[in-house]
Amino acid sequence: MDFFLQLLVNGICIGLLYGISAMGFVMIFKASSVLNFAHGELLALGAFFFLSLVTWGKLPIIVSFLLTLVGCFLLGFLIEKFFLRPLIGEKLIFVIMLTVGLAAMFKGLILLIWGGNLHTYPPFLPDALEIELGSIYIAPVYSMTLLISVVFLVLFGLFFKKSSQGIYMRSVADNQKAALSLGVHVRRVFALSWAIAAMVACMSGIVLGIINGVNVHDLSAIGLKVFPVVILGGLDSIGGAIIGGIIIGLLETFTGGYLNPSLRDVVPYIVLVFILMVKPYGLFGLVEIERV
C-alpha cells in the first residue's frame, strides 16, 4: 500500500512537472497554431540563463529570476520576429521544420556555451514547503511546483477569459483572417504570445532544473514528452495540459513500478496513438469537426 501511495504521489509530482512544461507549448499553439518542436530547448535556455546569473553572476535569487523572465520574454519576441513571422500563412511542414531547425540550433548553442554536463543550482528553497504525511514525503520543490502551476493556471485562465489581449489571442488562433478584418493587430498578438510562452517555458525550465539538475539532453527530451501530454489534455487547453500531465505522469510511474521499467518511456506514446485514434482533440480540447 505504501508502495502504491508513494508511486501515486511521485506520479502526481512528475505529472505536474510535465503539465507545467506543457503550458508554454499550449500558449504558443493557442495563439498561433504553431507546433513548437523547440520547446525543450526553450526550457533548457531558461534554466541555463538562471544558472549563469546565479552561479557566475552571483546575483540574488529573486533578481536573477526576474532577469531570466525578462530575458526569455525578449527571446520569445525575437524568435517570433526573425523566424516565425516570415512564415505566417505558409505550409504546416515549413513551420514544423523551422522549429525543428531552431531546436537543433539552440541545442548546439547551449552545448557550445555550457557543455553537456549536469549542473545544479545552489539550494535556496525554504524548508517550510516540505510536506510529510505519514510515510509519504513530498520534497519542497514539488509543493512549490504545485503552487506555481495553480497560480499560473488561474492567471492564464483569467488572462484568456477577461483581458483584451487574451481575447485577441483566442480570436487569432480561431481564425486569423476574421480577426484581422475585425481590427486585431495579428502581428502584435503573435509576438506577445511567443514572448509570454517563452517566459512560461523558461520558468518551467527553472523549476525542472531545481528538481533534476540542469542538463540539455534531459530537458530537450522533456520537450518531446510534452506531445502526449498536450494531446491527452487537448492542444489548446491550459488546464488540460496540467490534467494531461498528471495522467501521463501517473501512467509512467505505475508502469515503471508495477510492469516494466523499460516500458516507462514508451507508454505515453502508445497512449498518444490511442487517444489520437479515439478522441483526437483530447479531454478538454476545442472540437473542430472535420472529416477527411
Place this chain on the structure above:
Amino acid sequence: MKKMSFHPCGNYRESYAEELSIFETWFGRVCLGGFLLLLFGLAPFFLSPYLLYILNNIGIFAIAAIGLNILIGYTGQISLGHGAFFGVGAYAAAILATRLNVPFYLSIPAAGFITALVGMIFGIPSGRLKGLYLTIATLAGQFIIEYVLIQWESLTMGTMGITLPSPSIAGWTISGDKMFFFLIFLSLVATTWFAVNIMRSKFGRAFIAIRDNDRAAEGMGIPIFKYKLLSFAISSFYAGFAGAIWAYYMVSITTEPFNLGLSVEFIAMVIIGGMGNIPGAIFGATFITVLNEVLRYATGILMNVSVITSMGLNMAPLREFVFGLAIVLFILLEPKGLAELWRILRSSFRLWPFSY
C-alpha cells in the same frame, strides 16, 4: 510536334502527353545519359575509398529521401517516423539474411515489402487525422518502433546488434566500396525511374490532388484513405529498401542510428532538396550528407586549434548548430529548395541575355 533540341522560351506544349513527358528535349536525355555513363564509368575507379564511401551513403539516403518526398512533397502527409522505417528495413534484411539465409537480392526487396506493411499500419491514423495531428501520430510511431527494435531481443538481439553476411550472387561476393557502389547506384537509378513514372500515373495525380485539397479530391471520386495508405506504403518501401542496403553496406547494425534525429535529417533532405521534386530529394541527400562530413572535418580541425582548446571550448556541438541553421535558412530564404535554385540557374542560361 516533334521533340525540340533545346528548351523553348515559352510554353509550346500541345498535348497532355507532352506535358507529362520527362525529357522535354533530346538534349536533356543525352545529358542525363552522359552523366550516368560518367558516374558509372569513372566514379568507382578514380575516387578515393573515402569519397566513394560518402558517395555510397548519398546514394542510400537519396533512395530513402525519394520515398519520403513521395509522402511529404506529393501527398502532403508529414511523417516523423521515416528514420524508424529505415531501421525496420535494415533489421528486416538482417534477420532474413542471418536467420533464414535469404540471399541479398531477395532479402532487400523483401525488407522493403515488410517495411511497407509496417508503414501502412502507422499510416492508418491518416484515415482520421490530418496535418499536425498526423505528424504527432507518426512521432509516436517513431518512438514505438524504436522501443520494439531495442526490446524485442529474441529477434533483434537488442543493443547487441546483428552482423550480416556479405551479399553474394552466383558465387560472386559483393564487398568493398566499389562493388557496393554499383549495387547502390543501380538501385538508385531504378527507384528514381519508378518514382518519376509513378508520379505521371493515375496514382501520382491522385496523391497530388490529395495534397492540394483533400476534400476536393474526395469529391472528384478519389478514395483518399486508400491512396494515403498507398502513399505510406510506397514511401516506407523506399525507406525499407534503403535501410536494407545500408545494413548490408555497414555489415553490422545496432538500433542506435534509427532515432528521431535520422527522421529529422530525412525531412531536412526533402525540404532542402525541394518538396514535390524527385531530383530534389537526391540534391537534398547530397547536401545533408556532404554537410555532415564537412562539419565533422571542420570540427575535427577546430578541436586541434590551440586557442580554442585552451579556452576549454568543445566544438562538436557546432555541427548540430550549423545543421539547424541550414534548415532554418533554407526554409526562410528558399523554401522550394535546391531544385528551385537549379531550375533558376538553368533558366537563366536559357533566357540569356534576358534572364532575370
